[in-house]
Amino acid sequence: MPGRDPADRSRRRFARRQWARRWLAWRYLVAVVALVAVVGGGLWLVYFSSWLSVAGVEVEGVGLLSATQVRQAAAVPQGEPLARVDLDRVRARVEALAAVRSADVSRKWPDQVLVEVEERVAVAVVEIGGRLQGMDADGVVFRDYAQAPPELPRVETGATTGSEALREAALVVSALPADLRARVDHVEASTIDEISLQLHDGRTVEWGSAEDSELKARVVADLLAARKAQHYDVSVPGQPTTSG
Template identity: 60%
Template sequence: MEQEDRRSRRTRRRFARRQWARRWLSLRYVVALVAVVALVATAVWLVFFSATLQVAKVEVVGNQLLSDARIREVADVPIGDQLALVDLARADARVGSLAEIESVDVTRTWPDAVRIEVVERTAVAVVELAGRIRGLDAEGVVFRDYKTVPRGMPRIRPGGAAGTDALKEAATVVSALPEDLATRVDHVEVATVDQITLVMRDGRQVLWGSAEESELKAQVIDRLMAAEKALVYDVSVPGNPTVRETAG
């Protein structure tokens, strides 16, 4: 009888352990679900409501022409707003609209900063417009002022019929020139988009034509001027360049 009681107690204990194991298995999933919900709620609170992840500063890198303050002003990133909610595309578009900016990348830097990285335009020539000396980049974009023409930088002189397209063509020509050749150019005369002439500092002229095949033309004129002395060089058709001793 006593032996049966012991077996019965052992059976009940085993049954109780199995029951507890089953309950713990079910409870484990509930605990895990509660933990996940708590983690998600904490993350949402941190990202969208906590002062820890609010914008505290706006970093600006890559700029020389424009001041940090000017770029921050245009970007208009609100200090104190939640970093996750900052409209990066809007700030990117605003900074990218500045004439001095060639490209811009606006990103979040966790936990509390927005980073604005810019690439500014580089002048390849200058042009006088309305009494101001303006710099042009390789795409013909006018983007800055100069008090005087920088040493070694070619000037572009547009004719009365030359519009913005002609300026762009002239800038393309200048940007294709090797540096040693570009520094010898006094100015670039632009009558139309396909009538571009380089006037060298020693008075020699290079009839360039349009901006098409500018890299090839630059190679041809570099060799031609080294091989032959003349007043006028015509590389408008780079496969058949000519020279002559008189202008006109």
């Protein structure tokens, strides 16, 4: 501006540059403070506030069990922030139910825990302590029956039958093709190496252990079709024998 002191103009330009430099430094600081506030507020909202707390548990995949039984076993604390629920502990509690083969637990935002259950499926019936119980393919006894389902073979045990022998018997039953399984009246399991099939027509198949069960099933099918006998032994499937 005409008449203005050049020194005054210089001071003003210097002051503007100083202010611009200060604002540049403060702008970054303000941005960092705002970011920290947003992140901190988000963490508080997710992990500590009641806005995203557990309001319920959804259960899928049940048939033998009820959803209420699974919820009770899961024991998910109502009102706890959903992000802080220990999913592994919930899963472990659900899988402790005898009828549950596996479970998957996840968060369903904004306020639900989802429990997806895979139930055990009975492949045979075993009588233990006077009770008829269903046993799955892993040899786990998990449910009671008032009467044995006609489509499931029975597993009969002896004084020396332990849990490992029951598991072997379950593996044998699971490996049987449908046509052979239909001919089985019951399975006798004494030890892991002494498993036999008792057919509806009174004939016996000495099976041995569950090892090579698929091969044994094929050998038995061929023997039953080719030879009339009372006793078939496929415990060594490469050298089967018959008698009677």
